[in-house]
Amino acid sequence: SPTPTQNPSQTQSVPYLFALHGKTIAITGGGRGLGMSLAFAVIEAGGHVACLDILPAPSEQEWASLQKLANVSNLTISYHQCDVTSEIETTNKLETIAQEATTKGAPFSGIVACAGIQQQVPALEYDAQDFERILRVNVTGSFLTAKRAARIFVDQKQGGSIVLIASMSGQIANRGLTCTAYNASKSAVHQMCRSVAQEWGTHGIRVNTLSPGQYIKTDMTNALLDANPEVEKIWMAGALLGRLGTPEDFKAPAVFLLSEGSSFMTGADLRVDGGHCASA
Ligand code: NDP
Numbered sequence: 001s002p003t004p005t006q007n008p009s010q011t012q013s014v015p016y017l018f019a020l021h022g023k024t025i026a027i028t029g030g031g032r033g034l035g036m037s038l039a040f041a042v043i044e045a046g047g048h049v050a051c052l053d054i055l056p057a058p059s060e061q062e063w064a065s066l067q068k069l070a071n072v073s074n075l076t077i078s079y080h081q082c083d084v085t086s087e088i089e090t091t092n093k094l095e096t097i098a099q100e101a102t103t104k105g106a107p108f109s110g111i112v113a114c115a116g117i118q119q120q121v122p123a124l125e126y127d128a129q130d131f132e133r134i135l136r137v138n139v140t141g142s143f144l145t146a147k148r149a150a151r152i153f154v155d156q157k158q159g160g161s162i163v164l165i166a167s168m169s170g171q172i173a174n175r176g177l178t179c180t181a182y183n184a185s186k187s188a189v190h191q192m193c194r195s196v197a198q199e200w201g202t203h204g205i206r207v208n209t210l211s212p213g214q215y216i217k218t219d220m221t222n223a224l225l226d227a228n229p230e231v232e233k234i235w236m237a238g239a240l241l242g243r244l245g246t247p248e249d250f251k252a253p254a255v256f257l258l259s260e261g262s263s264f265m266t267g268a269d270l271r272v273d274g275g276h277c278a279s280a
Contacts, residue, residue, distance in 0.1 A: 005159060005204040008260040017261040020047030024101035024108045025258055026094065028084050028145050029115030031055040033218035034165065036062050037247030038112055038254050039077065043070050045255045048106050050097040052082040052090075053115065076104065084115045084141035091148050098152045108152060110161040110258040112210075113145040116185075118220050120227060123180045131181045138185035143192060146207065150200050159204025163257045164193050168213030168273045172280045176234040177224070186211075190269060197267030206266040208257050213273025214238055216245040240275025249274075 009017060025042045029035035030051025036059060042049040043066065051058060058079050070077045078100070082093040098108040117137045121130060146162050153160030169179065170186030190209055197207040215221050215235050225232060235244060253272050256262050271277060 005201075005263075008263050012260065014261070017263075018045070018255065018259050020045040020110070020255065020259055022046075022106050023110060023258075024048040024050060024097065024104070024106045025110040025112070026050045026052060026097050026108065026149070027112045027114055028052045028082070028141070029113075029165075031058040031079070032062070033114075033220060034212065034216060034247050034250060035112070035114035036066075037251060038114065039066055040069065041251035041255050042258070043073065043075055043077070044251070045259070046073065046075070047110075047258075048076045048101065048104065050078045050080060050101075050108075052080045052084070052093055052097075054081070054083050056081055084113070084145050085136050087144050087148075090141075090144045094145075094148045094152060098156075107156060107158060108149075108160075109158065110163070111145065111149040112163045112165065112254060112258070113142040114165040115141055115145075116165065116220075118179060118182045118224070120178050120224060121181075122178045126180060134181035135185050135188070138182070139188045139192065142189055146192075146196060150196070150203070150205050150207075153205050154200075154203050157203075159206070161258045161262070162196075162205065162207040163254060164189050164207065164209045166190050166193070166209040166211045166269065168211050168271060168277050170209075170211065171271070172277055174214070174234075176228070176231045193269070194267045201266055206262070208262070208265055208267070209269045210250065210253055210257060211269055211271040211273065212245060212250055213271065214244065214276035216247060216249070218247060235276075238276040238279050240279055243274065245272070245274055 031053030
């Protein structure tokens with residue numbers, strides 16, 4: 001029968017449960033956009049952060065601000081160029097991050113798989129190569145990230161939290177957008193989360209999805225708006241709180257999923273979408 005995991009909520013106060021003190025958290029897609037914003041969240045919650053991204057270097061200005069913030073709290077940040085679709089690269093980079101974290105006395109104990117791509121193509125015109133490219137980054141890349149992190153967590157024997165950035169697009173098909181491959185990829189991420197959660201729970205490894213929605217201003221969505229400015233009206237129609245999202249809206253939900261505050265959550269989805277799905 002499964003070995004029960006610890007129940008930290010019996011012994012720790014709420015502010016402690018929500019903090020990331022003494023932990024190192026990795027974030028793929030952490031070179032900019034939502035991933036970079038989550039790097040700030042980790043530092044603000046007291047954790048060390050390691051960002052991985054296919055970009056050779058992170059967004060310069062934001063990285064300088066992150067470094068400043070980390071210095072004030074005596075925390076460390078590191079950047080690793082990594083293509084998450086390469087198993088070798090992902091393995092090497094995560095193992096380096098885990099070793100450095102152990103040396104520092106702040107074990108690698110959480111990861112956010114945030115790297116993702118999007119493409120607007122009418123379904124009748126989608127060719128197999130483009131379709132598979134989206135699936136490769138969003139599904140295979142998230143899987144390889146989660147798998148390697150889980151392998152390290154199993155070896156460390158201290159559990160861990162894996163947060164897969166999915167999307168409300170994995171649950172509903174947005175009107176006005178032509179992103180069949182993206183929607184299919186994010187649905188796959190939801191089911192992958194439930195599957196690995198049931199395999200890894202006995203190791204104390206929790207896996208949850210965080211589903212952002214509608215719509216977060218980053219380079220990814222700016223490209224959609226540039227191509228079709230009309231789409232903003234469609235998005236606003238479902239915005240129950242009267243506004244679209246910003247990267248900052250996901251900082252506290254992500255920290256919650258990474259922290260002991262969510263220690264009895266696994267295989268779950270945390271949808272943060274300004275009410276969009278509720279009104280769809
Ligand atoms: P951005 O494009 O701003 O950031 C994504 C980052 O991931 C980029 O730096 C990108 O690099 C990188 N990346 C792409 N492919 C790989 C790869 N193979 N290996 C490593 N890194 C890679 O997007 P967002 O910040 O907006 O999105 C982050 C996540 O949030 C994605 O998973 C997205 O699907 C999800 N999401 C976003 C929403 C939004 O409204 N913005 C809504 C719902 C979900 P490059 O630019 O070179 O491709």
